[in-house]
Amino acid sequence: MTTLPTYFISHGGGPWPWMEDMRPMMRTLAASLADMPRQIGVTPKAVLCISAHWEETAFTAMSNPQPPMLYDYGGFPPHTYQVVYPAPGAPALAQRVVELVAAAGLPAALDAERGFDHGTFAPLVVVYPQADVPVLQLSLKRGLDPATHLALGRALAPLRDEGVLIVGSGLSYHNLRAFGPQAKAPSKAFDDWLQATVAAAPAEREQRLLDWASAPSARMAHPREEHLLPLMVAVGAAYADPATCVYHEEAMFGGVTASSFRFDVSA
Numbered sequence: 001m002t003t004l005p006t007y008f009i010s011h012g013g014g015p016w017p018w019m020e021d022m023r024p025m026m027r028t029l030a031a032s033l034a035d036m037p038r039q040i041g042v043t044p045k046a047v048l049c050i051s052a053h054w055e056e057t058a059f060t061a062m063s064n065p066q067p068p069m070l071y072d073y074g075g076f077p078p079h080t081y082q083v084v085y086p087a088p089g090a091p092a093l094a095q096r097v098v099e100l101v102a103a104a105g106l107p108a109a110l111d112a113e114r115g116f117d118h119g120t121f122a123p124l125v126v127v128y129p130q131a132d133v134p135v136l137q138l139s140l141k142r143g144l145d146p147a148t149h150l151a152l153g154r155a156l157a158p159l160r161d162e163g164v165l166i167v168g169s170g171l172s173y174h175n176l177r178a179f180g181p182q183a184k185a186p187s188k189a190f191d192d193w194l195q196a197t198v199a200a201a202p203a204e205r206e207q208r209l210l211d212w213a214s215a216p217s218a219r220m221a222h223p224r225e226e227h228l229l230p231l232m233v234a235v236g237a238a239y240a241d242p243a244t245c246v247y248h249e250e251a252m253f254g255g256v257t258a259s260s261f262r263f264d265v266s267a
Contacts, residue, residue, distance in 0.1 A: 004042075005040065005264035006262075010171045011122055011123045033123050034127065039246065040165065049120040051119030051120050052119050052169060053117040057142050058139075060108070067114070067136075104154070116137065154239065156236075172260070180254040183253065187255070187258070
């Protein structure tokens with residue numbers, strides 16, 4: 001079986017694929033997401049998505065065989081609270097995930113009720129629009145410790161040889177109070193650091209990520225780091241694999257520099 005890459009994707013804003021006024025500004029992002037199946041080259045057995053929009057006291061895997069929808073946003077048009085991404089769940093994989101996480105000495109749990117949040121269903125409706133690949137989410141751990149999330153990625157790494165696509169879904173810049181033109185300088189400064197960081201040798205890459213709060217404009221880019229932590233999981237699962245920037249633009253939300261990365265032995 002092919003060793004699948006891992007991804008950190010910037011997932012855009014809210015339910016953007018279903019909004020005519022938002023889709024044009026997400027055109028570059030949408031093209032990068034739609035190209036992922038070509039990059040991967042095979043259809044995964046399942047997608048394991050670590051979304052910035054779910055935090056628990058233990059790393060918690062979604063085990064519902066038919067996950068419902070969780071409309072975890074506000075102020076959008078009524079039709080966006082009726083959209084459905086009907087991908088099947090993956091209960092057996094959820095159990096496997098919990099076993100791997102627990103074996104690494106990390107707290108793990110199952111959740112049979114949780115549904116897909118927009119950190120999962122918004123990008124995946126572009127990646128796999130037929131919703132024919134099983135999908136499950138795995139939460140972040142409250143406290144948002146970078147080292148713990150790198151360790152989570154290392155624990156999940158065997159799944160890459162089992163046909164599972166690991167996707168960390170967040171945003172490389174996430175400051176809801178500083179979008180638009182005021183985001184231009186800080187998002188560019190942080191993105192420059194991020195590009196250099198993911199391109200570094202494995203040990204240096206991880207050390208830089210552990211010390212991410214010292215990066216230029218770090219707390220302007222991430223006042224709270226939940227949208228950055230999925231990157232730690234993707235890097236932990238990739239370890240030595242080099243990074244490829246698969247999405248980059250400097251005008252998201254009117255001024256944000258944003259990026260997504262693939263970690264792949266063939267990069």
